[in-house]
Amino acid sequence: MEARARILARIRKALKERPKALLPELPHHALPADPLDLFLRRLAENGAEGRLLDQEGALALLRELAQGLPGAAYGRGVPEGFRPLPELPPEEAPLGVSWALFAVAETGSVALSSEDGRKAQLLPPTHLVLVERERVYPTLLEAFQDHKALPSALGLHSGPSKSADIGQVMVKGVHGPGRLWVVVLT
């Protein structure tokens, strides 16, 4: 604890004469009436593929994506009905399917909880995320206001994994999934 005491003492000494700055209020956002449109647009701009589908349509898309694949890795929250393929370990699965905690229109992001898992969100080259329509927030601010009790890890995913570190050329799927599908369930 020695370093702790020394560091805190130095901070207190440094701040003794310093005028205290006030914490600004949180901003008020002008919210879009229906964030769904914005969410799908932003997803596309981020290089992800977003769809608004009912249960049947979602299953049809899932089957289409799954064609020819030996299996998929599933998040714990993915309902039985959305598991058309045999389950494979995430290390081997060509497809990962997750159930999102929420989504954010402003940034085109899905929020994935560690309660759903982690490997299925990161290791397969293609990632399909399911999110319920009423869980699409207009802004990050509102989403955080509603989720003060966070899981041990929350991942915000806003598109496929990418890097321009090699000669400034954009490469997809560097470590994480190179394709991101998001299905908003009606």
Add this chain to the structure above:
Amino acid sequence: MRAKAKRYPKEAARLLRERPSVREAVTGATLHFERNRLRAYGEIDTEAWRERARRVKDHVLTHLDHYLELAEGRLRENGVQVHWAEGPEEAHRLLREVVARHGVRRAVKAKSMLTEELGVNPLLESLGVEVYETDLGEYLIQLLGEPPSHIVGPAIHLTLKEIQELFHGRFGTPPDAPPEALAQVARRVLREAFLTAELGISGANFLVAETGTLALMENEGNIRLSTSLPKVHVAFVGIEKLLPRLQDLALFLPLTARAATGQRLSTFVSLLQGPAREGEEGPEEVHVVLVDHGRTALLADPEAWEVLRCLRCGACLNACPVYRQTGGHPYGYVYSGPIGAVLDPGLLGLEEAYPLPYASTLCGACQEACPVKIPIPRLLLTWRHRAVEEGLAPAWERGAIGAFARVMGSPALYRLLSKALRGLPLPQELQVYLPVLKAWAEGRGPLRPSPRPFHELWKEIKEEARGG
């Protein structure tokens, strides 16, 4: 990392001479980042966002003891083991313990400037631990044995050709392999490392005091993997990284992404509360190391403390005409560019970082780009002023500036002198011997005074404007 800032002018000149490709690569990459930032700033009420961010950071910094204790308490409640470190010594001691207790043979690392400060990689290597940098750019420079050249894009000084040659020699890829193929090779090597490492190491972009949340931003997914797969995660966090409330992330995450790369949000954001809970995937053990390493000294500095607002977005590097010429290596320390020029003297002491405050044109582009409005030009002048006071600046500077001030203060003297200079063009041989001019003239053509003085031209322009 040992600081080599004192050699800045020599190293910059050498790099420009010996590796002209760096200038091309860095200018191209920074202009690209800069265009993206301008576009992203254009979408928002930038002034309002920056002002709010500045005020939040000032609030945290002027209540830092309170927020550090709050964060520490929350982290502990979340099951995180919290440590405090003055600098490398304590950080190394903790890592040694973790390595010994868990029999760590292999570590995966997310890009972090603070771990560069602390020399984490050399320490782990000395303990026989294989360390993999997992950010693609960071991995490239690790293979080359180089330090990062940019806060956000550590390998922006490398051309595709150089990387092709590196991979050809190292992995036997074709000498003209496209970037996708090179990335595939790196992905294969690093995937294996993610799956077998016992230890994951990261920094943090933010630490939210209210919830004890570590926030990490990236585009590749390597941070999420490094903090998810190994059974132990150690995060090194500078004590200035605190934010008060979870909702403050709603401002700081998008603002940092816009400033750094022109994105609305980086592709992956990890918000980490602690070790995996019952039945979850994730690390069994999470350590957060709160690191000072010169920050409290900066906080105590009444003229220079505002630099602690820095979010490490790299926007000021991209905007800087000086940085664009050479990239980060000649600056000789972890932090380069305009922010390095005002942060390094604070962290290292002015004597160690002496020439850096001069590595600027004072054009102000850095301040305009800064998402938290750090007054970089003013801080550069503060450090220059101190360098003169402390006798670090060469004696000619004080004399020359005094003479310059006298001449500029008297229109008659100025006119007389500029006339005399035009009458007596400096022969090139003389330029080779004069101080200041000698350094300036290297690699340039001879100095020639303008044939007509500025005040004549100015008078003409004004008359034209009046008449036309």
